[in-house]
Amino acid sequence: MKTHTTWGLWAIALLFSSLCVAQTPEDREIRWFAVDSLNTGLDEPPESxxxxxxxxxxxxxxxxTKQQNFPAAAHLLNLSDLSPAEQRxxxxxxxxxxxxxxxxGxxxxxxxxxxxQDAVIEDPAGKNPQAGQPRRNLQIASLSVEGQAYDIRLARYRVGDEEPVWLFTPDSLGPVPVLYEKYGPSWLEQHLPQRFKSxxxxxxxxxxxxxxxxxxGTGLVGWLVSRFVGLVAQWLPAGSPSIFADQIKVPMALxxxxxxxxxLFNYVVSFSAVAxxxxxxxxxxxxxxxxxMIALRFVDVLLLKVKRRLVGEIDDTKPRDERHFLTTLQAVRRGIILVTIVAVSIYILSEIQLFETLGLTLLASASILTVLLGIAGQAVLGNILSSFQVSLAKPIRIGDLVIFEDQWCYVEGIYYTFIRLRTWDERRLVVPVQYFTSxxxxxxxxxxxxxxxxxxxxxxxNADIECLREKFKEFAEAEKNVVEHHxxxxxxxAQSAAAQTVSFYxxxxxxxxxxxxxxxxREKLLGFIRDNxxxxWPREVVVTSQHDLTGGERPTTRPPPGAAHAGSGDST
Structure with missing residues (x-):
């Protein structure tokens, strides 16, 4: 039994040693670049x-480099593409x-x-397929000049049995003069005293x-542009051009x-990368x-021009097709806004990716901010979704006459978060879309x-209904807005003991x-009854008892017991 155990242990040890020997060349190949020498033209690297x-x-x-110790910083570059004399x-x-x-940059x-030292990707969650693998080459920056991208990379090098070191690769150092022409000190910085460069x-x-x-300086220029565009809006003749110019003052300034x-960034001044x-x-x-915003204002002016030309004053006397077209046009406007926001967001995010480290940091911060804004802006998002619901289902159109909360209103505009209603007395009701649809x-x-x-x-x-019916038809037929006289x-x-309710349709x-x-x-009917x-008119009968005349009971008011008594005119 002991013999079998001993042989088993020997077999495991031999297998482990063979695996280790088999992995050694591959391990060396993966973990570093083996070189014969590094920066022979430089002195020994300092302890710093x-x-x-x-x-x-x-x-x-x-x-x-911040300490202006560039000779020491040169030891962090792989200058193998230069001769020893050029390295120094x-x-x-x-x-x-x-x-x-x-x-x-x-x-x-x-x-x-x-x-x-091995730059292993650490991923406890296990989402990265390359987690746990050593690396010997890393990209730390990517810069572009005239559409050409240049990577700044680090690589791990080992000379003989010395400790491997991480240096900037020769391929990264080659385009440095070209990158320096674009990202180097600006004209302003070159003429500043050295004490201001600390x-x-x-x-x-x-x-x-x-x-x-x-x-x-840029804010002053924006203010001047805004004032100039405002003056141009005043000079232009009244109409769509002047309205458009007045509405794009702020976007043009920006x-x-x-x-x-x-x-200024391209030709005069260049700040640090973070700024x-x-x-x-x-x-x-x-x-x-x-x-x-300029494009949206153009759509707004176009919408206003179409509304004035086809619809004019917004009410429901206009043809239904015109009001339907205007409602659809405003729905298209909201669609353009949504598409613009999505396109701009995608464009900005793609541009942020050019600045990898800071971009990712900003995106991480933006994601937290987005969650907070989403929680705080539930009412706004609900109104936006309700606005699209109204645009698609069209329960109302621009110009429709609606009775909302006992008020006669014309639908004057349907926007992202609210609906604007014009009441019969020319007031404006601004109602959140979600509240309106609910x-x-x-x-x-x-x-x-x-x-x-x-x-x-x-x-x-005792009112004569037939007489009232004839007078009602006479008065109604005289009104131009009463149609279908038949x-x-x-x-x-309705009827009670003292009166009757007469309804006219x-x-x-x-x-x-x-x-x-x-x-x-109604006024004519009341005038006819009053004059003739x-x-x-309905009347109440006051019944006075004999006991009341002696100071006992107070008079009581009650309807007459019958129509004949009520019409006798004894007391009113």
């Missing part, structure tokens, strides 16, 4: 140079140029770089002074500010928003604007004109 991990190498390079002569200059490119957060926080001292001046800022990246993202957002309303313009109107009069029981009718619809051409016709006919038959 740390090169064991990608994070140490980049952090050491940035610290040394050009190494420090390449380090200086590369530091300037990294400082202005792309902000590098060293905390995002691997802190392990670093304070994340920026240099001169940048803390220049950035407020930069913002004030576009002018972004164009000026971009020109430049932030400014460029903001400028991209403002430019996209400004152009989108309440019952009566659309008087659906199918046909014609509607029945009813007049009710409470009269005495549908005029008059009936007694008439058909009108449209709701508001029908309201006017109803008022006119005042005894038809």
């Amino acid at each position: 140079v740390s090169r064991l991990t990608p994070r140490d190498s980049v952090r050491s390079f940035l610290d040394l 002569e050009k190494g420090a200059e390449l380090a200086r140029q590369l530091a300037a490119v990294l400082r202005r 792309e902000w590098i957060d060293t905390s995002d770089l691997p802190a392990r 670093t304070f926080g994340m920026l240099q001292i001169w940048e803390w002074i220049a950035i407020p001046v930069f913002l004030l 576009v002018a500010m972004t164009v000026l800022a971009q020109m 430049t990246t932030t400014f460029r993202i903001v400028l991209i957002t403002i430019m996209a928003w400004g152009v989108g 309440k019952p309303f009566e659309n008087l313009s659906v199918k046909t604007p014609k509607m029945y109107r009813m007049i009710e009069l409470a009269l005495h029981l 549908k005029l009718c008059c009936y007694v619809t 008439l058909m009108t051409s449209e709701p508001f004109a029908g309201w006017e016709a109803e008022m006119h006919v 038959h005042p005894e038809w």
